[in-house]
Amino acid sequence: MSSDRVQAPFGRRAAAVVDRAEYGPYVVLAVTDEEGPEPEAGQFYMLTAAERWGGGEGERPFLPRAFSVLRAIDGELQFLFHDVGPGTRRLCELQPGEELLIVGPLGIPFAPPREGRRLLLVGGGVGIAPLAILQDQHLAETVLLGFRDAEHAEAAALLTHARVATDDGSAGHGGVVIDLLAQELHLDAHREVYACGPPAMLEAVRQLCAEYEVPAQLALESGMACGFGACFGCVVHTRDGLIRLCVDGPVLDAGRLESVIGVGATAGAGRLTRPPIGRAWMASGGQA
Amino acid sequence: MSSDRVQAPFGRRAAAVVDRAEYGPYVVLAVTDEEGPEPEAGQFYMLTAAERWGGGEGERPFLPRAFSVLRAIDGELQFLFHDVGPGTRRLCELQPGEELLIVGPLGIPFAPPREGRRLLLVGGGVGIAPLAILQDQHLAETVLLGFRDAEHAEAAALLTHARVATDDGSAGHGGVVIDLLAQELHLDAHREVYACGPPAMLEAVRQLCAEYEVPAQLALESGMACGFGACFGCVVHTRDGLIRLCVDGPVLDAGRLESVIGVGATAGAGRLTRPPIGRAWMASGGQA
Amino acid sequence: MSLRFCGIELAHPIINASGTFDAIAARRAFGDELLEHFPFAAFVSKTVTVKPRQGNPPPRLWELPGGMMNSIGLPNKGLAGYVEHDLPELARLPVPLIVNVMGFSRDEVGELVRAFAEHDEVAALELNVSCPNVETGLIMGADPRETAALLEHVRGLTSKPLIVKLTPNASDPAAVARAAESAGADAVSLINTLRGMALDPRSGEPWLGGVSGGVSGPAVRAVALAQVHAVSAAVDIAVVGMGGVGSGADARDLMLAGADLVAVGTESFRDPTAGSRVAAELSELFSEPAGDVRRDS
Amino acid sequence: MSLRFCGIELAHPIINASGTFDAIAARRAFGDELLEHFPFAAFVSKTVTVKPRQGNPPPRLWELPGGMMNSIGLPNKGLAGYVEHDLPELARLPVPLIVNVMGFSRDEVGELVRAFAEHDEVAALELNVSCPNVETGLIMGADPRETAALLEHVRGLTSKPLIVKLTPNASDPAAVARAAESAGADAVSLINTLRGMALDPRSGEPWLGGVSGGVSGPAVRAVALAQVHAVSAAVDIAVVGMGGVGSGADARDLMLAGADLVAVGTESFRDPTAGSRVAAELSELFSEPAGDVRRDS
Numbered sequence A, B: 001m002s003s004d005r006v007q008a009p010f011g012r013r014a015a016a017v018v019d020r021a022e023y024g025p026y027v028v029l030a031v032t033d034e035e036g037p038e039p040e041a042g043q044f045y046m047l048t049a050a051e052r053w054g055g056g057e058g059e060r061p062f063l064p065r066a067f068s069v070l071r072a073i074d075g076e077l078q079f080l081f082h083d084v085g086p087g088t089r090r091l092c093e094l095q096p097g098e099e100l101l102i103v104g105p106l107g108i109p110f111a112p113p114r115e116g117r118r119l120l121l122v123g124g125g126v127g128i129a130p131l132a133i134l135q136d137q138h139l140a141e142t143v144l145l146g147f148r149d150a151e152h153a154e155a156a157a158l159l160t161h162a163r164v165a166t167d168d169g170s171a172g173h174g175g176v177v178i179d180l181l182a183q184e185l186h187l188d189a190h191r192e193v194y195a196c197g198p199p200a201m202l203e204a205v206r207q208l209c210a211e212y213e214v215p216a217q218l219a220l221e222s223g224m225a226c227g228f229g230a231c232f233g234c235v236v237h238t239r240d241g242l243i244r245l246c247v248d249g250p251v252l253d254a255g256r257l258e259s260v261i262g263v264g265a266t267a268g269a270g271r272l273t274r275p276p277i278g279r280a281w282m283a284s285g286g287q288a
Numbered sequence C, D: 001m002s003l004r005f006c007g008i009e010l011a012h013p014i015i016n017a018s019g020t021f022d023a024i025a026a027r028r029a030f031g032d033e034l035l036e037h038f039p040f041a042a043f044v045s046k047t048v049t050v051k052p053r054q055g056n057p058p059p060r061l062w063e064l065p066g067g068m069m070n071s072i073g074l075p076n077k078g079l080a081g082y083v084e085h086d087l088p089e090l091a092r093l094p095v096p097l098i099v100n101v102m103g104f105s106r107d108e109v110g111e112l113v114r115a116f117a118e119h120d121e122v123a124a125l126e127l128n129v130s131c132p133n134v135e136t137g138l139i140m141g142a143d144p145r146e147t148a149a150l151l152e153h154v155r156g157l158t159s160k161p162l163i164v165k166l167t168p169n170a171s172d173p174a175a176v177a178r179a180a181e182s183a184g185a186d187a188v189s190l191i192n193t194l195r196g197m198a199l200d201p202r203s204g205e206p207w208l209g210g211v212s213g214g215v216s217g218p219a220v221r222a223v224a225l226a227q228v229h230a231v232s233a234a235v236d237i238a239v240v241g242m243g244g245v246g247s248g249a250d251a252r253d254l255m256l257a258g259a260d261l262v263a264v265g266t267e268s269f270r271d272p273t274a275g276s277r278v279a280a281e282l283s284e285l286f287s288e289p290a291g292d293v294r295r296d297s
Ligand SMILES: Cc1cc2nc3c(=O)[nH]c(=O)nc-3n(C[C@H](O)[C@H](O)[C@H](O)COP(=O)(O)OP(=O)(O)OC[C@H]3O[C@@H](n4cnc5c(N)ncnc54)[C@H](O)[C@@H]3O)c2cc1C
Pocket: A044, A061, A065, A066, A067, A068, A069, A079, A080, A081, A082, A083, A084, A085, A086, A087, A088, A089, A126, A129, A130, A220, A221, A222, A223, A224, A250, D061, D062, D063, D064
């Protein structure tokens, strides 16, 4: 069967942590993976710490977590983590000598640019991860990265000749990375944009690219339980209806989306049917 | 209200680990407890590690665990742990600087000896814990301790002039501690026996003391969820029916027991009603 | 400010779950401090039956990932023993007393309700209906008709508030709650424990002396929230929500789903003053700007 | 040695739980290795309905201590789409195929059963009865009479084995199982997910697009064990046990409680080859001397 992706070995395998580095608030782990194939940029892995992650004693984190591959060199994989909850916290605290359990590479990677267009990479926050391996695998001279502040922007060192924007102006351009994108597209629109970052950033990229009629490939996120199409949990809204982001993404052509905002959540879908009786104490503001 | 015990402050309080020592396979932790009253020998505390113990992320261990106080000096409490499962494992790995949450002292302590009898302490394995503080609080010249082997017997150093028996003869008397008890009672039966250890040992103590008509106080164990009488989970069989070991024990007069074996478990109480149909695969020994 | 629940004045919305706090034993363990810092706005006593019960043989406890299972089996002194020994002590607690009762027939429940009707120190009765009616073989709280028939039988026997404690092991707890409401219940409380079982890893036989047991704690929190939501939407009477509450945030979730009061059960085993802590955390949450609690309210 | 389940030859007693493994998607992710090391002794496909369904709006997942909750909402291509696109691919799997179907009326279930009756590549049908019968308003699998009426309606339409997938959200699953047995079911499978709910910690509104969801994983293991035990004791037909199985020991517990086969669900999300691992661990456990497994057998 021919395939639209590098396929994963079937099963979960151990990968020893061989290096750990910090870039501002972000952590990069390098793990050995001799067995696995070389992933393509935009693919991801489902990761679990071998110890203290669900299993026999059943704590949360329980499900594996999805992470883009940051870099893959000589049987070594690198991942970039931002601590936002119990799973990323556990991964951030791992030290060399400890182990991950990994499944992957998974998902559809970035596609080569169309019509001889030059690559333009746009990343925000931890969303820069898939752009590093993209830059390793394809010639990409223009790299635009947005961060909250100078401390977060330390992670820009993971890519080469990146132009940086920070929200507070403490490093690079003071403002959003979209400002830089607008400048670039204004200079030369024969580009293909590859973007990953928070939904608001991706939506701005989508709108701007639509305006300039520039094709854009967006690496999206949604909550995932399995990563290989088993649970139907990771669906996102597209113009063709709901699709499983893990097997039909995570990279999607911007043209397939109505909007990136709320792509994996449906405004007002889950509403409490307001219970009928007055809740005196809540209404009072709850003074005890 | 007059009380048969030193009462606990109401609530759970933090106690910092200030020292950790190993005695063979056992771990002794010392924690500071300025707030709490001085416990009496035989009382216990419900312990929880402040981190990675149930709570928000809900792993097992989830419930607190009961531990006899080993020693109490100047606002410092000591506990003795034997790793037998997730709770004790977690406690054994705590290091100075980390914290316990404690509730206690709880339960009815050992009573002073009757009729001017001399104390005779008999302990087995981790059951030596309440005897150390008993020896600190009362004159007790005769201390008999049983262990599996010489390595376990290192914990005998926690009491003074203890006579030791080991199952494999690698230290002290080769045989069970009951051999030593028989010798002592044979020499002088004007004793009161204070014992703590595994059920088989306690039952042998009970029978021997009954034979010699020597009063014995046994510190028992049973699975506990709360330690303060709230759950009714810790009941043991006595001649007067089921009692809650946490509030009506853990120290019980031997005379109140029919037998120590199965005191907290009822032989055959929980039986599978054999399902009606043959389970072919199980019956075959399960070759796949 | 205080709050009214079935006409009873309460200092805050956190009470204990029946069978998870024994104020008399706790007084022996903690002394008078218990009374000075009583953690609950009302005290719910453990289930009382007409005749004394020893309860189930041990072992009675099993720990689960994020929870526990018990097969306590409702040990209690029986109606006469409770009225003689426990009631006078419980009447001295600094908070209103709610007595939880269970009978194995409608007449037994009637006898219990009638007996407590005359005791002024009892503010309300909670009916534990998680047991079979020996006359019909049906769990009194799992079938709407059974529940309605029970309420009709006992409603006339007291003017005290009657709280029906629903079982989660039912096809449609909201229908049972509606039946209880129509037949005159003043409130419903839920959830009781979920039926579960564990095997001894060594012998392969059931661990619990009672063979099966009841699951409680964080492991049942999501189930409790769903049932409280469904029941609150179905009835107009007051709702006491419980199941896995360990924090103010958990209590708030149950209140957002429709509960008027919240009961703390298993968490008291981990932290004897959990009731006070949950009440304080809850109060904190509700004094934040409303926007933090609900997107639009 | 192999084993027979409803006349179907299986290599070992571990199959997948419906809706927790998509063999077609897994083949895209893992390639032919999936077929060479297929982890289950039979493949149970996700629920098929008469008409295509999009499923519930996202978010559809919530993680719990020791488990998860989903509100997937049974997305599927519908009967015609399944038969045209999926069935030919699934027929090429190296193991027998069990198709799980659900209808919103007895006629719909009948239509599905009749349609698959003619496909030789389908070894058995599993009837998902965790949904309301739109004609009676009752959950088909929560009421014994509903279940019996459904089975009577469809039993004559096929000679293939019919497995009734029981819902745990029922007052008396054993009574439902008995009703299914009397009306001609060849096996029952249980448990489906427990109804639960979670609120978004930020907005206080339900997290799941479907408002409530189904709890699965280790958090439901004790409940599954109790229900499998109760059901196995009540029926003579075969029982497929599931709910929180993550290891051979968990599978063994369900078999000791009466299950003939065991299905692995949520654990496959954590470990795609969990089925093979559980089967190997189980085989290991049963090849130990019997005394280690049961005190007396
Ligand atoms: C394809 C893909 C690639 C990714 N690449 C990266 C990467 O390279 N680096 C990186 O750092 N991250 C990456 N992510 C995001 C990463 O997977 C998440 O940050 C991670 O899963 C969060 O797990 P957690 O346990 O730390 O936090 P969680 O507690 O799971 O919280 C994360 C969010 O989930 C929600 N949430 C809160 N509680 C729950 C609950 N109980 N159940 C479900 N949801 C809850 C909230 O919205 C919360 O903000 C990627 C995601 C995808 C899908």
